[in-house]
Amino acid sequence: MALVCNKGEARNDTKPGAIHYLKATPETVHWGYFSPDISPALTIRSGDLVAAEAITHHAGDAPELMFDEGVERIFTEIDPSTRAPGVHIMTGPIYVEGAEPGDMLEVRYLQMVPRNNYGSNLAANWGHLYQEFGETERVTIYELDPNANTAQALYAYDFPGKYLVPGTITNCPVCDRQPALAGITIPARPHLGTAGVAPAVHEPVSTIPPGLHGGNIDNWRIGAGATMYYKVQVEGGLFSIGDPHVSQGDGEISGTAIESSLNCLFQIILRKDFSFPSPLLETPQNWIVHGFGDTLDQAMKNASLDMLHLLEEHQGLSCNDGYSLMSVAADFGVTQVVDGTLGVHARIERGMFAGKGVAKDPK
Template identity: 75%
Template sequence: MAFICEAEGVRPDTVPGALHHLSAVPETVHWGYFDPSVAPVLKVKSGDLIRAEAVTHHAGDDPELMFDEKIARIFNEVPATDRYPGVHIMTGPIFIEDAQPGDILEVRYLSMVPRFRYGSNLAANWGYLYKEFGEKERVTIYELDPNTNTASALYAYDFPGKYLTPGTVTRCPECDRQPALAGVRVPVRPHLGTAGVAPDVTGRVSTIPPGLHGGNIDNWRIGAGAVMYYPVQVEGALFSIGDPHVSQGDGELSGTAIEASLNVLFQVIVRKDFSFRSPLLETPKNWIVHGFDEDLDVAMRQASMDMLSLLTEHRGLSANDAYSLMSVAADFGVTQVVDGRQGIHVRMPRDIFGPQTGVKK
């Protein structure tokens, strides 16, 4: 059996274009940032499909299990001095023809397949309970089982010192391995922690905080079968993917998910028929909007106002009706609390509106 990580089927209005392949190698990645001045590594048309590699920056937590020749090249050839201001390895950017500021880039994620059968979780210095654990950092290596679509802890070790350098390589054969989580199996749900378009700014924008361009949203629902709508900010959109995960809970409490490289198939479509302020997620069952801020209360208000906008402007409800519906049918949750700019998401069931798909003008 294979991992359950492919969409059940493409939407009926999908018209696939050309299929492109994008490997992650030193020449096709940018480490730790979005930047509109970065030259695109691939140019595509609206409707085209891209099969791309997304590499975890935590592959060095056990290089024997999570490296291959191409990943080793990235870690060895991208200078440590060029891995800033964020931490994530981003594949891209991809230039989409005819995408202009004010448009929406619709990204249909069709397949996410683990590259290896292993991933890493770090209880990090940026984790929510770091001080409560005596400022100790611990790595847990997980093994994936494609027959049960689960992950179980293979072993754990205490990280020596402080995990600060993006792409740190630990020689796990030399570390003190400890048993962990005996008898526990975690559902595997591959997704991208970080993806988005280039912001309209000068210079580098860190991949660590999420924002209106997308970025490090860390919502585990951005997997196969999901559709993301990103507000385009610069010509060509300049879309990149990274920070692949195979499992994560809402909150991402320790600072990381199960970080594991993925092979991702997705379709990009330029939408000029509607607009939306923030990254919008559509799953087979829900519409999900996001709010981001250093203060969770502010993020909650942003998510509330954007859901109100979705219901009034794109579903045709009055503001009063939308407000009532949000109180009785919407589920609010904490996406993550560890990326500096924290995240709230709010889910609205799609089936309560009847047989309608997609987002209206």
């Protein structure tokens, strides 16, 4: 897979390079924020492979199932007062040699494997229907079947009080466990809810909202077999991953997905031959553009404008032709409504451009 580029310049280092292993430890994660001031946890060259651990901040919802020694160290050794201004445990950052502001990082997600066979969904105070549910919060614990690649609810419990501290550890053995979703099997689709580069702002930037740097996009399609393009904002890019999920629907309406730690394998390629204004997703079938805004209307408009940019700049269509094609062939969907900044994605099939002559990998 490779983004169409009209400049005709060769990309850098497409062949796999060295492989690096990045474990998630209190020393290699940053909890709740992106920042250009974090020292790199790893330095790589373009084309290198990274096997990295992504840890869910909801492992404390069922610690007897979702903790191991490594996860427990992160939860117990990182001061809760420093888990701000966001909530997600981010592994990294990864410094890419030669990456400069304006370049693109092409991140090929190759594999995402659950660290254990359990995950948690929280119907949270930031969920879209919190008021309608009487301002109560509920945890549903799911068990994964790795052979069938499915999930089923194991039990549920009402969260005591209000979930406010990232990484809260619930004493679930004394909770009132209740049956949930009997007979329902859910397809598992492991993916990263949050990943991106460091913004060019010398202060902590919350991991909660998505933005042009990436962040909490919460698109379930960002899984194995997909490629993401992130625009570099600071030297080295400083790329981090976190907020791992094993399943989520578009909208993420209750506040979370099935949150579960993942072991991820990906390749990072430095691209200096094209630019794109927002995080761009490429799957074997589609290009998917992301738009963000304070309202769904604004997010929709931003997704539309960036899809138009893709069609004009990378497929050579006129503005009017691109606008018509978007209306008759692009699918728009609500990515999420629970991260403060709302998300809309626009999807268009790559196969439509196969006969244009320019829709080929740059060599």
